[in-house]
Amino acid sequence: MGIKSSAPGNIFFFGEHAAVYGRPAICAAVGRRTEVRLRPNRKETIILNSEAFGKAEVSLSDGKIISSENAQLENVAAFARESAARFKISQGFELEINSEVPINSGMSSSTAVFCSVLGAISAFAQKTLDKSEYFRYVYPFQAKAHGGKASGSEIISSTFGGFNYIRKKKDGTPPELEAKYLGDHKFHIVVGNTRVESPTHLTVGYHVPSLIKRDPDLVNKAFDKIAAIAQSALAAIRDDNVVALGQLMNENQKILSGLGLSHPKLDDCINSALRAGALGAKLSGSGWGGIMFALCKAEDVGSVKDAIARTGAEPIETEVGVEGVTVKKSLF
Numbered sequence: 001m002g003i004k005s006s007a008p009g010n011i012f013f014f015g016e017h018a019a020v021y022g023r024p025a026i027c028a029a030v031g032r033r034t035e036v037r038l039r040p041n042r043k044e045t046i047i048l049n050s051e052a053f054g055k056a057e058v059s060l061s062d063g064k065i066i067s068s069e070n071a072q073l074e075n076v077a078a079f080a081r082e083s084a085a086r087f088k089i090s091q092g093f094e095l096e097i098n099s100e101v102p103i104n105s106g107m108s109s110s111t112a113v114f115c116s117v118l119g120a121i122s123a124f125a126q127k128t129l130d131k132s133e134y135f136r137y138v139y140p141f142q143a144k145a146h147g148g149k150a151s152g153s154e155i156i157s158s159t160f161g162g163f164n165y166i167r168k169k170k171d172g173t174p175p176e177l178e179a180k181y182l183g184d185h186k187f188h189i190v191v192g193n194t195r196v197e198s199p200t201h202l203t204v205g206y207h208v209p210s211l212i213k214r215d216p217d218l219v220n221k222a223f224d225k226i227a228a229i230a231q232s233a234l235a236a237i238r239d240d241n242v243v244a245l246g247q248l249m250n251e252n253q254k255i256l257s258g259l260g261l262s263h264p265k266l267d268d269c270i271n272s273a274l275r276a277g278a279l280g281a282k283l284s285g286s287g288w289g290g291i292m293f294a295l296c297k298a299e300d301v302g303s304v305k306d307a308i309a310r311t312g313a314e315p316i317e318t319e320v321g322v323e324g325v326t327v328k329k330s331l332f
């Protein structure tokens with residue numbers, strides 16, 4: 001008997017980077033998920049076995065990392081151990097982590113891992129963790145993964161699923177957030193994975209802070225414009241007005257590009273998608289590579305997919321606005 005938990009990756013329709021500095025973001029959960037299987041064992045350690053990052057082992061009693069094949073996995077091991085300690089778990093267990101979310105791509109692979117690990121561990125401790133509680137547990141580890149700063153938007157999106165408007169009201173660990181569920185919508189998107197790996201800490205922890213230091217006015221004005229775009233997008237989403245939504249996405253992309261957050265391969269995919277009939281296209285997440293996505297009419301999905309594939313990027317046709325974290329006992 002074990003526990004199976006899963007959480008979705010996310011896209012930012014609007015507001016990445018600006019959200020770290022108190023402006024609103026609109027995120028949506030996508031149909032690419034991370035799955036965690038928890039099996040108890042007879043050891044006094046937690047063993048992590050990740051398809052993408054290899055293995056790690058951490059002591060349950062003192063939190064010492066016994067072994068780790070990857071630095072990113074160490075952060076997950078530390079999170080798993082802290083969660084086990086919080087729920088007073090003294091029995092060892094193994095976490096097998098398999099992810100359909102491309103890593104270091106801006107699709108929130110780390111958030112999907114944290115949320116699914118927390119879901120599995122809380123269920124192992126026979127605690128029903130309310131979805132509203134995930135945020136404060138995951139936030140400090142996500143901030144670390146992002147280079148010391150994070151908006152926390154993706155945690156809300158991965159936990160609750162669907163479409164969410166999120167704004168950081170007050171800094172802190174965790175910060176105070178305002179979050180609004182934006183209802184169910186059937187939008188058609190194609191994600192393009194540029195295959196250019198871009199760890200979030202490069203732009204969040206290094207590039208954007210360096211811009212702010214040199215020209216705070218420029219960055220603040222750009223973030224205020226993004227905030228106004230996200231605000232206008234609320235009506236477009238409410239009315240399922242995909243034409244207006246696409247235009248707003250293009251405006252948001254122009255501003256991100258002006259801040260040096262795009263990448264030649266992202267631009268290649270975005271321009272190709274727009275030429276193939278997409279209503280709007282933008283990078284999503286940290287930028288400098290990773291993913292972009294295009295919003296399309298249903299009849300244009302095939303041609304946009306083909307156009308993205310012709311650039312050499314990986315086109316991913318996926319549902320958007322899917323279910324958040326799920327946890328169930330399982331016979332495996």
Ligand code: MEV
Pocket residue numbers: 015016017018019020106107108146149150151152153154200204284285286
């Ligand atoms: C990274 O996926 C999204 C950023 O806005 C950072 C964050 O929100 O924490 C760049």
